[in-house]
């Protein structure tokens with residue numbers, strides 16, 4: 001099976017900035033891509049991962065060996081296009097089968113102009129990234145009939161070395177929308193697909209730093225109509241919309257240079273409007289409250305990360321995708337730790353002690369992943385109920 005696949009796809013090269021080179025097959029668009037190479041351990045959900053805007057300028061390695069088994073469909077998307085800079089997998093099965101399948105993974109990557117490599121030793125690559133840390137890389141996907149040469153390998157290494165470092169990059173404003181829009185779509189149900197919120201109880205304003213659609217669906221499911229605003233919207237413009245709650249989205253890049261977001265959030269939290277942040281939104285809430293963030297060695301990217309709720313001891317299995325984290329030692333007096341990662345004890349959740357504002361580093365919306373920590377969305381709606389009195 002593998003042999004016939006190898007024969008039907010042109011060669012591809014993956015080069016890391018430290019000069020490590022892998023050779024495999026190009027299963028996506030022909031061409032070249034660069035980005036920070038990270039690994040994700042989720043067993044399913046490659047379409048949600050590829051479309052997650054938080055992967056902008058990152059090349060994702062999937063550690064699960066068979067990727068593409070169920071093809072792709074029109075529903076499992078977290079944004080309207082692929083945001084990951086590239087994809088690295090071990091084995092692309094020749095047969096993709098699912099009742100919702102509309103195309104194969106390879107067709108989807110080509111249509112989405114995404115460069116991708118298969119048939120490399122993803123275990124070896126992952127061990128390398130774990131030992132040496134996430135680093136920049138380049139995938140060269142050759143055209144049919146082209147052969148790998150030393151000149152092409154050197155070109156890929158040079159491109160990997162020249163790619164910008166993720167630390168210091170403000171990408172939230174790059175992926176954010178430019179126009180405000182309304183959101184009413186609710187969660188997916190087997191047989192019915194996505195629903196619509198027709199009787200909203202709350203109005204939530206969501207900052208789009210690179211928002212995943214399933215976050216908006218889960219907020220809408222709980223009775224909100226949502227106005228999604230561009231990342232650089234000033235606090236005064238948000239207040240004019242008279243929100244019952246404010247949501248700070250996930251997003252790509254380093255949170256520290258997002259000064260526009262940090263100052264708007266600082267001002268908004270002070271008003272006492274209930275505020276909830278996820279991932280980049282969590283990091284921005286922490287920075288707006290006076291804490292500090294740092295770049296992790298290889299981050300958390302997966303769908304099986306145990307996280308402990310420090311208030312009740314409950315452990316949830318969570319979806320994760322972050323390369324930066326909030327430094328626990330930097331927490332000011334009005335910010336308290338609510339959750340920690342049981343993998344490495346890093347901070348996973350925070351709450352303000354003086355305002356109805358809280359945030360979470362992982363992904364309670366899953367997509368892909370388990371729904372254990374979906375209770376955080378209920379906490380947000382409970383805060384909006386309380387604020388109403």
Ligand SMILES: NC(=O)CC[C@H](N)C(=O)O
Nearest residue numbers: 250251279280322323324
């Ligand atoms: N998913 C996210 O929002 C990621 C946040 C940030 N870009 C990080 O890598 O830590």
